[in-house]
Amino acid sequence: MSEKHTEISQLGEFGLIDRLTAGLEAKNDSTAKAVGDDCAVLHYDADSDILVTTDMLLENVHFDLTYVPLRHLGYKAAVVNFSDVCAMNGTPRQITVSLGISSRFTVEHIEELYDGIRLACRAYGVDIVGGDTCASHQGLVISITCIGSAPKGTAVKRSGAHDTDLICVSGDLGAAYMGLQLLEREKVASAGQPDFVPDFSGKEYLVERQLKPEARKDIIEALAANGIKPTSMIDISDGLSSELMHICKESDCGCRVYEDRIPIDYQTAVMAEELNMNLVTAALNGGEDYELLFTVPLTDHEKINKIEGVKVIGYITKPELGAAMITRDGAEFPLRAQGWNPLAAEQKSDAE
């Protein structure tokens, strides 16, 4: 963090907002009026689906500032929203950013956080069009809403999967979760040792997947370029298992996915071994991958194979067959959904 410390009280609310938003430039024609009024004004043409999504992040619930740099936190807070827009087959366009800030943060801290948000916005061509900033007695609170668009009729919901559709997933799974385990382990090891240097050698990918996830806008573009409209789509934020259950529920169908088809990076496998964790469980339930899970008609099989970084992991079935994974030895293992549970904060750590 920066050495310079300006108390937020010195700037006041308006001064802080001025400082945070200085030099912002609208990148989309649809951004008619951004920060600086009661509302942002957006001009969309008649041929668009407008997409809106929102995410709230709370300190010590969603992030731990002991090992998450504020810039990374800002980047991630924005990207998880972009990922939700991509999961509708859309393009993120604008975000609003609301922050609750406790008095232990300086202007520089909040600038670091905001820099991360702005970096993500530049990388994805998104405009910051508004927000709210307020005092918090309780640590940092981040709430971001994203508005996106898709050509009319091209938005993809969770509800359109049909029997025999192929189930596809982008990238690889479980790495962000393993990154979290690694960061937590180093945090414990560093306790009371101010000179402690964490050792991430050979595991950089895991740390990056946890601290700096990306939204798969590239996959959305590749799908369009190859003339593929998925029948259903969702991003993997709570784990493959949970997201598959969402698609099955919303589409009124069942599914079969093959254990040996689930894409897993080498570093993820090594880390699971090291921590004596079940690798497939981590990939199924770990969460925070922000990869895309989608279904396409069987007839798109060849088209899908052309897209780099997308893997077919199974197929959709009639609903009465339920949702299951077929293990390496051919057994069927029923999938379970996991959701947030306030009285089971250690749930994910226990997933293994």
Place this chain on the structure above:
Amino acid sequence: MSEKHTEISQLGEFGLIDRLTAGLEAKNDSTAKAVGDDCAVLHYDADSDILVTTDMLLENVHFDLTYVPLRHLGYKAAVVNFSDVCAMNGTPRQITVSLGISSRFTVEHIEELYDGIRLACRAYGVDIVGGDTCASHQGLVISITCIGSAPKGTAVKRSGAHDTDLICVSGDLGAAYMGLQLLEREKVASAGQPDFVPDFSGKEYLVERQLKPEARKDIIEALAANGIKPTSMIDISDGLSSELMHICKESDCGCRVYEDRIPIDYQTAVMAEELNMNLVTAALNGGEDYELLFTVPLTDHEKINKIEGVKVIGYITKPELGAAMITRDGAEFPLRAQGWNPLAAEQKSDAE
């Protein structure tokens, strides 16, 4: 609060969301897909300005659950966003609702909160189209984003006021602030007395203004019906003085408002007397009125007089004249802006 207590852990995240959103019906044609997917899909025609605003409310910063019923809190959290859309001369259409919830809240508590939000949405014809729900270690967090629309070209910013324009305000000012003083006083008086019954007789209006504010959608409709397009507009959330400064800054102008024209309710005056507070200071700096402050060309003078509940309180000047109030005895008193300051939480109480 309800007698029945269901632990949120019993429902889990998805169960809670299902329960909260059961029976929601889209009221606007533009709501193509609401709760239940990664994004809400909104269809707007080519003739609209789309408006987006967001507000975050934190426990013990923006509200005190000792005297704010959860239903009222929900209502207010939604209405303050509607007010921002109205302040652009727009109509609120959709909201997303994000909640951070600590484990001391039961499902019933959150339902009460959400009932208030839904009540406000019904009253204003707004659809809930998404949100996020998560655990909080630190008390209740509410973040609402509102999307609204206005016919293309009719959205009103803070920046269009011109020299000689009339300054208008709806309703009356300072009552919400006096309501807060009253509630705080009764809270102190009730400390340690479980059987304490607060006495609000003759002051019901003040309590209602604090606990159940309304957005002035009726004024927006009356302006349209009378063929008036304000040159600038803002809602009064931080106090008349602060909002006038915003308009002057954004419009590059000065202003003169007359002390004796500022609309103040009888109950507000009585309460200020009782608390030995300066009445005009309360009206200028009290905040949370959610009335509309706007400017119209001098030529609209007769049209404005026809609108019930709107009062002309002054006029716009050239910027070099600054922003000032003309007191009852004809003296000029410069206006000051007030903003949020995290290290001066008692600021508003000290305003007097």
